[in-house]
Amino acid sequence: MLRLAALGLFHESNSFCPTPTDLPACELIGILRGEQIRAVHGDADSTMAGLLAAGGPDVAVVPLLYCGPQPAGPITVEAFDAIVEEMIAALADGAWDGVLLALHGAAVADAHPDADGEIASRVRAAVGPDVPIGVACDLHGNVSARLAGAVDVIVSYRTNPHVDARVRAQELGGLVARAARGRIRPREAWRPVPILLNILRQNTDDEPMRSILDAAEQVRRRPGVLTASVLQGFPYADVPHVGMSVLVTTDDDEALAASYADELADEVWRRREAMRGDALPIGDALDAVGAGATPVLLLDVGDNIGAGTTGRSAAILATALERGFTGLLSLVVAPEMVARCARAYAGAGPGAEVEVTLGEPETGPVVSVLGTVRRLHDGVFEDPTPTHAGYRHFNVGPTAVLDLAGGTTLILVSHAIMQSSRQQLRCLELDPGAYRAITAKGVQSPLAGYGPVVARVLRVDTPGQATADLSSLPYRHRRRPLWPLDPGI
Numbered sequence: 001m002l003r004l005a006a007l008g009l010f011h012e013s014n015s016f017c018p019t020p021t022d023l024p025a026c027e028l029i030g031i032l033r034g035e036q037i038r039a040v041h042g043d044a045d046s047t048m049a050g051l052l053a054a055g056g057p058d059v060a061v062v063p064l065l066y067c068g069p070q071p072a073g074p075i076t077v078e079a080f081d082a083i084v085e086e087m088i089a090a091l092a093d094g095a096w097d098g099v100l101l102a103l104h105g106a107a108v109a110d111a112h113p114d115a116d117g118e119i120a121s122r123v124r125a126a127v128g129p130d131v132p133i134g135v136a137c138d139l140h141g142n143v144s145a146r147l148a149g150a151v152d153v154i155v156s157y158r159t160n161p162h163v164d165a166r167v168r169a170q171e172l173g174g175l176v177a178r179a180a181r182g183r184i185r186p187r188e189a190w191r192p193v194p195i196l197l198n199i200l201r202q203n204t205d206d207e208p209m210r211s212i213l214d215a216a217e218q219v220r221r222r223p224g225v226l227t228a229s230v231l232q233g234f235p236y237a238d239v240p241h242v243g244m245s246v247l248v249t250t251d252d253d254e255a256l257a258a259s260y261a262d263e264l265a266d267e268v269w270r271r272r273e274a275m276r277g278d279a280l281p282i283g284d285a286l287d288a289v290g291a292g293a294t295p296v297l298l299l300d301v302g303d304n305i306g307a308g309t310t311g312r313s314a315a316i317l318a319t320a321l322e323r324g325f326t327g328l329l330s331l332v333v334a335p336e337m338v339a340r341c342a343r344a345y346a347g348a349g350p351g352a353e354v355e356v357t358l359g360e361p362e363t364g365p366v367v368s369v370l371g372t373v374r375r376l377h378d379g380v381f382e383d384p385t386p387t388h389a390g391y392r393h394f395n396v397g398p399t400a401v402l403d404l405a406g407g408t409t410l411i412l413v414s415h416a417i418m419q420s421s422r423q424q425l426r427c428l429e430l431d432p433g434a435y436r437a438i439t440a441k442g443v444q445s446p447l448a449g450y451g452p453v454v455a456r457v458l459r460v461d462t463p464g465q466a467t468a469d470l471s472s473l474p475y476r477h478r479r480r481p482l483w484p485l486d487p488g489i
């Protein structure tokens, strides 16, 4: 019986987001230990679910510790040390034939710009050079030389929106189990590609990603190749290793892995002109709603919670109010205003009148509006249907539904949690078909959940810490040159 340890700290860190990922943020989502991990992820479609599913009659996957806080600012020293030290202590407590790591690949910690590389290096030091270590990571990983060098094999998602987290992690688990039995000897070649891929060109059903991933599939089918990944990278991490990368792993053939990785990296580079962003100004997007079938999903690109923003922007709402746009359903993170609604509701019940102030001055307009409270909710819901990255259990915290004049409804929530499940509307008894437009604070993450109930999707060029205009971000640590920001590359 093989014994494989499964553990991870899974975080996408936005260097430009002012909200730190501290211990309370980690505890909010849960620092899961042992069988708690199986209870939460066993029936999900997440990375950890896939690692657990890699077990079988002769392979025991032992869950040790897992934490996947919501994307936000970098991980604080206190949170990183507490979680990673506990991970390493749990590893040191057992004897392992292999290690399965669930790492996002774009984690930044205050003391460790390459947080994933740091974790992988500590895990390597804990188990020694001979125990195979595999990493199942997100398509947005900014894979560094250090991360690639510390482990035997990395497998990333191949879909964006991410709907293959579980199968990719299971694939990774299978490779580590075969390596642990000595049936294969993974040899991995890593190639950084100096590109910041605009978030608007990351959908894997569209070009250029579709052709790039097809090329990776061709490589995977060749004799001797164990796996191959093309990572999109996460442009909002201000670190030296930010950007795209390619990984090819062969069975005991370094030269072959190197040659195929070069080939794939060339393919990515060749297609860069198709990677520039495009999005509609807010006013143009609202105009476009009136010109066709509804409801329309308006993607709030700049305040993309999945990319680690605060979720507090009211930019689309402000323009809609200014223009007298009717029939908008819009979610905004505003815990103080939820509390205000709750107080009004406690006094007057459904229909209580309340004025709320929404938005954040750092990134966009601030608006004050008068509305009536329709209902309150605890913000806890479960979604058994496909969602981005396979999440099933959600807790957006205390929630208020507020009706404004003109058939506009606001969902005010307390926590910045990815807006990826339409179950949220169902549990608030909101009918998406009753609205002309629905905003979602994401680019890819809302599509799997909301796609089936909207007529069209428009990407809106909104302000925020995840702006589509990468040239406006105050990078200080990224490597240079990087396409498309630096001239002459």
Ligand SMILES: [Zn+2]
Pocket: 138, 139, 140, 162
């Ligand atoms: Zn991702």
